[in-house]
Amino acid sequence: MRVAVIGGGIGGCSAALALQRVGCIVDVYEQVPVKGEVGAGIQISPNASRLLNVYGLAQQLEAIAVRPSMTEARRWDDGRILSREQLGPAMERDFGAPYYHVHRADLLNIISGAIPQHCLHMGRRCIGLVQHDDRVEVMFEGGSTVEADVVVGADGIHSAVRRELFGAEQPRFSGNVAYRGVVPVERIADLGIERKSTNWMGPGGHFVHYFVSGGRYLNFVAVVEQAAWQRESWNDRGDVAEAQQYYEGWHPQLHAILRAVDDIYKWALFDRDPLPSWTLGRATLLGDACHPMLPYMAQGAAQAIEDGAVLAACLSSVPDLSVEDALKRYEAIRKPRASEIQALARRNAQTFHLHDGPEQQARDGRMAAHAGGRDVAAVSPARSMIFAYDAMQEQVGPAAGDVTPKRMDLWT
Ligand SMILES: Cc1cc2nc3c(=O)[nH]c(=O)nc-3n(C[C@H](O)[C@H](O)[C@H](O)COP(=O)(O)OP(=O)(O)OC[C@H]3O[C@@H](n4cnc5c(N)ncnc54)[C@H](O)[C@@H]3O)c2cc1C
Structure with missing residues (x-):
């Protein structure tokens, strides 16, 4: 399976590592020309x-x-x-x-350095997607395009992939x-x-x-x-x-x-409030692109890293599951947990101040x-x-039956 990951941050690069482990052919497209971090x-x-x-x-x-x-x-x-x-x-x-x-910067260097460097494409800014029945076409600034079986928007808080899938948000x-x-x-x-x-x-x-x-x-x-x-x-x-x-x-x-x-x-x-959904057809979102959170739980990157692991496990169930169902399963497993942590982080702002x-x-x-x-x-x-x-312990294959979104009940 060919997976195009848009965004070479902590979320996108760690997802690429997880996806490669389950046999996907992964390419990461990052908008900045040279690796860097604040x-x-x-x-x-x-x-x-x-x-x-x-x-x-x-x-x-x-x-x-x-x-x-x-x-x-x-x-x-x-x-x-x-x-x-x-x-x-x-x-x-x-x-x-x-x-x-x-x-x-140290963390990103280590994670991105573990991806075969020919799979990491710098200076490629995604500006659009076209979904077909059997593939997705990704458009980049400057006119180049690529095709993949699955597209993952790991392009952060201002995600272009999110805008393409679900429209602009405030x-x-x-x-x-x-x-x-x-x-x-x-x-x-x-x-x-x-x-x-x-x-x-x-x-x-x-x-x-x-x-x-x-x-x-x-x-x-x-x-x-x-x-x-x-x-x-x-x-x-x-x-x-x-x-x-x-x-x-x-x-x-x-x-x-x-x-x-x-x-x-x-x-x-x-x-931001949790998005109604993360996935459409053969494209999905990961990390800050779908669950940006105030940093008061120190969990934004950690949740992005978890997303990548579960996404890889779900896609490894294809063809027992269709690509669309695998992505829906990924969303069903991940969204409740990430949304609760988003809410906990918001609550901490009041407690701290x-x-x-x-x-x-x-x-x-x-x-x-x-x-x-x-x-x-x-x-x-x-x-x-x-x-x-x-x-890694999430049950994701068809044998897991229906994965219905469930609350984690992290509130205390
Ligand atoms: C001050 C601060 C403290 C934090 N502390 C913690 C902490 O202690 N622990 C923790 O777990 N989290 C923490 N976080 C949150 C964490 O940094 C983020 O949740 C995490 O970086 C999200 O990773 P990401 O890969 O989803 O997004 P990003 O890190 O934003 O990466 C997105 C990447 O996509 C690229 N991109 C964007 N648009 C495009 C495009 N159109 N085409 C191609 N590429 C594109 C960007 O250049 C970027 O490289 C903190 C955040 C901040 C700001």
Whole structure:
């Protein structure tokens, strides 16, 4: 089966690896002429790292990743610890795979580097699709075309494939803007920050930091509330002084981190409701193209990686299933889980940004039970369920019977 994957990001490239493992002939078409990623970190939880390990990337990941000891929540002004959740060895013990902090560029290099390079076509921007009974034709800017049995739109938040399949859509500005940057560790050595992930929660914002690139950089994502925003982009340049203003009165450690950064990116967060469907005929969607989510569960890429594994398993059931039925099965398995995590991420925006007052006190009271450091399962059953999931275990073939969309019930 020939599969054309549109988009060579984390989702598209990891899907290509999964599809090749089940015998598909895969080509990835990426719009940018040269591989590149924004300077930012990403958290890879066990539900995703277990798949990357299956794809043979464990050793390379270990070389570029940081294994954080824990994740902690702290109060915005005095730095008081609100809760602590064990990561480190507890992840492998409880979920069978590690929790990693990585630089996005390092991760993409490893995943895309594992695809035979003649299958990765750079500088190919998809502008349209034509579906036939037995194939799909993909059109690219500049006039070239290719044909495939299946097309996978892994082309991110502004997906051209999604627009072709389901029409244009109007995302909503979430009211949140993120400032992101990476700081060389020698510049903040005096702060004595440990190898863990910290989330400072305060009025109208939060500030997350953790180490990446084997510990050579500290990555931060500083989220603030803003009244309006016109365009959605991941890599607009930001201004350090502007970011600092939002954090006036917050803990001095955050200001020290902001002062140490060279380049800061500003990124507006747009929110979308789950799409009614992901699949039409011989084309489907994957990753941010179909389930973009606010980053407050740190699961966007992890869910894209899971999508690829399930998609490959479903397509491996062809010809016992028709291509169309295999793609519908993929959607039925994946959409409920991804949609629930989208909703959980949205809920976290409110929890993280409470102003001091009764609601914040109630939140801190709930968290206080975990201030000493607990396992993920004790702190958050929902996160525990997310981490425990193994996409490779999904029953996808005709013998699985009817796959009806089912809720995962991650709410706690
Ligand atoms: C600040 C921030 C922090 C995050 N933290 C985490 C985290 O800790 N953990 C986590 O799991 N997720 C996290 N996420 C989410 C995660 O980064 C995304 O969900 C993930 O990158 C989605 O991968 P994707 O491949 O679907 O899309 P993308 O990474 O956007 O890749 C899409 C690719 O398609 C290409 N493309 C676009 N249009 C076309 C076209 N017409 N033709 C050809 N190619 C095209 C693009 O150039 C791009 O390379 C975070 C996101 C942000 C912004």
